[in-house]
Amino acid sequence: MIDIDDWFQSAIDDYELKNIPFENFGKKKKKIGRGGFGDIYSTTCKSIPSISAIPEVIALKGVSVGEEDSGMSIKRFLNELKLHSMAKNDRIIKFFGVSRDEDNDQYYLIIEFADGGDLRGYLTRNKNNIQWEEKLNLAIQITEGIAYIHNELNTAHRDLHTKNILIHKGSAKISDFGLSKCLDSTITTRSKIFGVIPFIEPQVFHDRRYKPDKKSDIYSLGVLFWEISSCCTPFRDVNHTTLGNEIFMGLREKPVPETPLEYVQIYSGCWETEPTQRFELNYIIDRLKTTSLTPVFEDPIIPESETPSDLYLKIDNNFASLSIITDLDISTNIRVQHVSSSINSKNYLKTTVKPIKISLPLRTIGELWLLNFFEKFYLFNLMILLLSSWFFNI
Known part of the structure; x- marks a missing residue:
């Protein structure tokens, strides 16, 4: 169990931390957030000869030992003190020392104030x-x-x-x-x-x-x-x-x-x-x-007027029914033509071509090549099918 009376001084001694008198901070403190165990404030700081790098504006990150879970809060506070005392890297928020507000029984980490917030x-x-x-x-x-x-x-x-x-x-x-x-x-x-x-x-x-x-x-x-x-x-x-x-x-x-x-x-x-x-x-x-900024992901776009039954080719006289595959796992932006064809009672061919934009993830160049191959193979057979149907209905 942590002894509230001496844990703070022990941390200062163990981790060789700078203990900054609370009087060095400005009276006006603006709450800018809340950490895992206390509120965070921004305030001004007087020049401290022993800490030449400390800026004029700093952040106070606190812990209240009077809370119900004070034991856990202090453990987490000590854990953060230890790691901050070890970390020396520009990708980690800078740490300058600790302080205690004895009037309110509050303990603080003194850290770099981030001007852009979280x-x-x-x-x-x-x-x-x-x-x-x-x-x-x-x-x-x-x-x-x-x-x-x-x-x-x-x-x-x-x-x-x-x-x-x-x-x-x-x-x-x-x-x-x-x-x-x-x-x-x-x-x-x-x-x-x-x-x-x-x-x-x-x-x-x-x-x-x-x-x-x-x-x-x-x-x-x-x-x-x-x-x-x-x-x-x-x-x-x-x-x-x-x-x-x-x-x-x-x-x-x-x-x-x-x-x-x-x-x-x-x-x-x-x-x-x-x-x-x-x-x-x-x-x-x-x-x-x-990472390349292109190609980019785009949502599949299907016209609102279309229903699932529109996504396949159908010839009215049941001569043939062919499906268009739309769920291939290919990671690039491609355009697939949606072909809707029918032979009506007057024996003439009516064809409409509607574009559907599909964006899918490309895994291999081979998959894209296969898609192009089968698309051409499909269109070739479709042409033969339609010409045959037209010929036999003359």
Whole structure:
């Protein structure tokens, strides 16, 4: 059990942290959010000779030890202190020290103030003008940050989502290590689910004893990448009381129109249900850096006047009935002609050609070649069929 009277000083000594007097901060403090165990404020900070890099405006991230779950809050607070004291990377939000407001029994981490807010808010505000080049850069920066946490700190973040990614001067920075776990340590079995449901891997909803690890972060990256592509909250129209079970059963968000197909392939490879099938971080970074912005995903467009029965060729006198295949798994943008033909009672041919735009994922060049071959073969036989029908009805 943590002794509330001495845990703070012990943390300062153990992690060699800077203890900044609370009087150094401005009296006006603006609440800008809430972390896993306390409110977050922005405020000014006086110059501190021993911390030359501390900026004029900082963020105070607090924990209240008076809350009912103070023991858990302090443990998470200490965990974040430890990891922040170790992390030295531009993709991680900067950490300057700790402070205590004795009047209100509040403890704070002093961290970098992110002028762009969290990623979710940033995407929402810029939904109509953010370009794909910037989206890819954000995805790369976040992945590089996770790679640093995994490789240099040997730690899994375990709570990765768009509100834990902060934007400062146009760059993405990872924050909130409260649920992070060093993989050299023993992970305590827990019965509660912590985190934001859309970003949690399926295994957690099936087995409460499941231990999230680095592959859990890869799954969360996939959902995070999707949110970057859409600028929308994932599963916003799904009831969250049943969402966990639906994710376990295979529910995933659908690609957003105009998303580069390579990007869709990347995040789909991240959120695979089976952890061993998820992409590796180095592979993800390499793919993101070389991703082409074309071709893009587009929704299939079928005229509203059409019914499923319109999607095949039919000759009225039952001479023949042929189907047009529309569900080939080919990853490119193609145009398939919808042919509707009939021979009426006056024995003349009437043909209409209607375009249907179909967007599907290209796996191999061979599949596209086969499609073109069978399309030409189909049209050739159709011509023979129609000419024969016309000839025998003269």
